[in-house]
Amino acid sequence: MIGPMDQKTDVFEARRREFAAFLRSRRERLAPSDVGLPEGIRRRTPGLRREELAMLAGVGTTWYTWLEQARNVRPSPQVLNALADALRLDDAERRHLFTLNNRQAVQAMSTTPEHVDEPLQRVLANLTHQPAYVLGRRWDVLAWNRATDVLFGGYDTLERDERNIMHRLFVDPAHRRLLVDWESVARVSLAMFRADSARYAGDPDFERLIALLMQASDEFRSWWQRHEVISPLSGIKRIDHPVMGRMSFEHTGLALTNRPEMKLIVYTPLDDDDTNSKLAKLLDLDPA
Template identity: 70%
Template sequence: MTINPSQTIIEARRREFGAFLRSRREKLMPADVGLPEGFRRRTPGLRREEVALLAGVGTTWYTWLEQGRDVRASAEVLSALADALRLDPAERRHLFTLSDRPSADLPLHGPEDVPGALQRMLVSLAGQPAYVLGRRWDVLAWNAAAVALFGDYGLLEGDARNSVHRVFTDPAHRKLLVDWESVAANSLAMFRADSARYAGDPDFERLIATLTRASPEFRAWWPRQDVLRPLAGHKRLRHPEGGMMTFEYTALAVMDRPDMKLVVYTPLDEDGTSVRLKELLRRHSAT
C-alpha cells in the first residue's frame, strides 16, 4: 500500500487542529464566557455543545473538528471559534495556520508602545539610522543617527510624525530624497498593502483624507490601487550637511507586534556614505 505523504501531513494537521481546540476548550470555565455553571462536570472546562453554541455552529460538526475529521471550517467560522474560546492573538494565528487559512489577526486600536528591548536595540545601532513604525506608519521611536540623517522627530507632532505624511507634504524631506517620485510611489503602495485590514478605521481614513487634500501626487496615485509587499532596497539622500549618501534600507517585522516594524538604514561605500555618515554623526554628537 502506497502512502501519500501529502495526505499524511493533512491528517496530522487535522489531528493537531482538533487537539488544539480541545485543549483551549478545557482551559475555560462557564463563568469565563458568561454561561451558568449548571450541573457538576465530570471533565474540566466547557462542554463541546457550549463552545458550539457560543460559536454559532452545530454540536456534531464541532465534535468532528475536535476529532480531526475531514471537514473544513471557513475563515468566518474560525474567527467565531477563536472568539468563543477567548484566544489571544498568538493562539488565533495558530488556529488559522493549522487550518491552512490566512491569518485573521484582529486589527489593533489605541496607543502603541515600543518594547523596551526594541528601544535598547535602537540605541545600540549607533552607526545605523533606524526608527520604529507603528500600524499607521507613525514614527514611534528613533535613534540618534536617525535624527542626524532625517531631523529630530521629537520636534514633530501628530500627522507630521507620520512617514507617509512626511514623504508627501514635507518640502525639506522631499528635497532630501534624490529619487523622490519612485520612493513616494513605492511607499504609498506598501502603505496601502499594510493598511488593508484597517479599511474604514477613522484614524486611517482621516490621514488619507488629509493627504488627498494636501498632495496632488497622493491625490492622483491613491486611486490606482497599487500595492507592494514590504521590501528592502537602496535609498539615495542629498543631505544639507553630509552631502550625497546612499543607504541600504531594510524593514524588519517585530514578532510580538504584528503591525510594528523596525526600519534600519545601513550606509554603503557608494558615494563615500560610510565616511560621510561618521562625520555627520560626529558633528551632531558634539552639538
C-alpha cells in the first residue's frame, strides 16, 4: 500500500522530471543570436548549450546540469527568475516554471468523484441558447446543457475518458470534423491543458489519460513533447455542423470561486454565419 509520504515523494519526483524537461525544451528553442551570443562553430544539437544558459542565468554549469537531470535540488525564487529571464519566458511560462518547482503549494489530489452542485446545474439549464458545460480538474466534461448536446453530440452516450476535452479533440474523429480550425484549436488547448496539469503532476489519473492520448494520437504525442504552455484564452470557435453547416461561437472559460478545480465554459453564438438562427433550428429539431 502506498502511504501519504510515498505519494508526496512521487509527486515531487514527477514535478522535478517535468521541470527538467521544461528547462531543456526552452533552452533548446533559443538560438545564440536570440540572447546576443555568437553562433561560433557548428552545433550538433539545437539551441543554447547548458554552459551558455548557466552563464546567462548567473549559476554554475554543473548545478544547472543537475536541474536538467531532475536531481533533488531546489532553486530559490531569485534563481528561478534569473532562469526565466535567461530563457526568455513569457508570463505563462514563468508561472509554469515556479509551479513545477513547487514554489506554489502542492494541490491535494482528491480521489473522490467530482460533483456539480444543483445551483450550477440550474445555471447550465437556463443557458438555453448558449452551449455550456462544466470542466473538472482533468478537463472531463462533468455536466452540460441541451444546447451543448445538439451542437457537439450526445455526451450522455460517452464514457468518462471519452467525455474528456483532450480525448474528444485528439481521438474522436467526428468531433475533429466539427472544428474548422482543428489544428490551431488543438495546439492551443493542449498548451492550456499542460499548464493546468502541472498542479497535478504525478496524479495517476492524469498520467493514465496522458499515456492513452500519447498512444492514440500522433499529433498529441508530438506536440506534448514540446512542453508548450499558455494561460487560458477566450476566442472564436468555428463549427462545421453536419446539419446546419458553418457556425461561429465566442467561447469563454469562467473560474468558479467555490470550486477552483472546475471551470464553466460558455459558447456565445455570433452573428457571423447566421449562427443564432441555425442554433435555434437545431434546438427545434431536437426537442427536449
